[in-house]
Amino acid sequence: MQSKAPSSRSAGRPPDPAKRSAILAAAQRLFAEKGFTATSMDAVARAAGTSKLTAYRHFGSKDELFASAIVARCNAMLAQASDLTLPPGEPRAALIEFGHAFLALILHPDALSMHRLIVAERERSPQLGGLFHAAAILPTQQRLARIIERLALPVDDPMLAAGDLLALWRSKPMMPVELGLPRMTGEDIAAHIARAVDLCLAAWTVDRRG
Amino acid sequence: MQSKAPSSRSAGRPPDPAKRSAILAAAQRLFAEKGFTATSMDAVARAAGTSKLTAYRHFGSKDELFASAIVARCNAMLAQASDLTLPPGEPRAALIEFGHAFLALILHPDALSMHRLIVAERERSPQLGGLFHAAAILPTQQRLARIIERLALPVDDPMLAAGDLLALWRSKPMMPVELGLPRMTGEDIAAHIARAVDLCLAAWTVDRRG
């Protein structure tokens, strides 16, 4: 039954992990820069310093390589997101600081290109949307909700409150990015972050007569 | 020299406006359904019941046809948006009604596909982003700002206030649409609209001690 397999499986040579990494890194960069259709397997292989055949050996098809590249980048971004913790200070300053970290995260070119890819190719790889939501969006909202709790802010539902504040923070700066218009300056963004915090704090701390 | 051209210039035939409309309509539908690259000029011509040559005669190139299709659809959407006027009733009900009209507008399949196209192909046709902003986003925000003024709500800057409320309304329902996840139900959306209105009204009407 196994006259041909001496040890277990990798008789001659195991697939080279370094090659796999190089292909994956090249795919991440090229897909992010040029999109799926405009990126050829030839270009990926060339950029990885390897051959097209090796790329196919490791990933099977262009679609699988694409999904693997997005997942890898998603995980890399998650590692970055770990500095979204509770900042010190009184509530207003703490929320503003969190807002800055959040916007720096989602306006980072890598995050933008990954988000664009997931949205643009969501029909080709429908699992990526759910993966991104579970790995990036939900955790961020949960962290902010936890911070709102710790700050003892009088909200009924911390997750909903966090969603509101994140929506306010994200919408205005993201719009010009999506449409290819001139972006907000750092100053404008800082003012925008603080204004959103003030709006929420005002609403949350309203004296409720209900 | 002109044995074949009886009248003056348009020797063979003048460009047929009906053909042009048919091509434009087919292009709008196909680009919206399948995106730019997945839509071939052959498919557009076939769907329009005409020949590829006629399409090239009228629009010159695939890129120009694409831009023309987006502009046409943008104008069509604008006509639809005219029901974003001041609803009757007290402020909370009026804002909620406006919110429903707004979300119905931006969640309409035509609006979604147009927005997706503009974002996805913003490098191919960079002018479309600014056009969409000027023709759709800004007018909507201005209308809501005007309504906030008419309702005599105590906000410092009606345009900023309108932007906040629109951001809250839009963010949560749009996220699953962009990522290809299950959408919010009509009930959830209604509750979400009212919650956003209550948040803003609470913040705007806070007793300011400054």
Added chain:
DNA sequence: GTCTATAAATGGATAGAC
């Protein structure tokens, strides 16, 4: 023997010209 690089070939689709 199994991996790899190089190269060429297959098969299909498409923009644009005539």
Added chain:
DNA sequence: GTCTATCCATTTATAGAC
């Protein structure tokens, strides 16, 4: 309508490396 040139995903052929 047909033709042409181009591009691309995927496979196959060939020869060398561990």
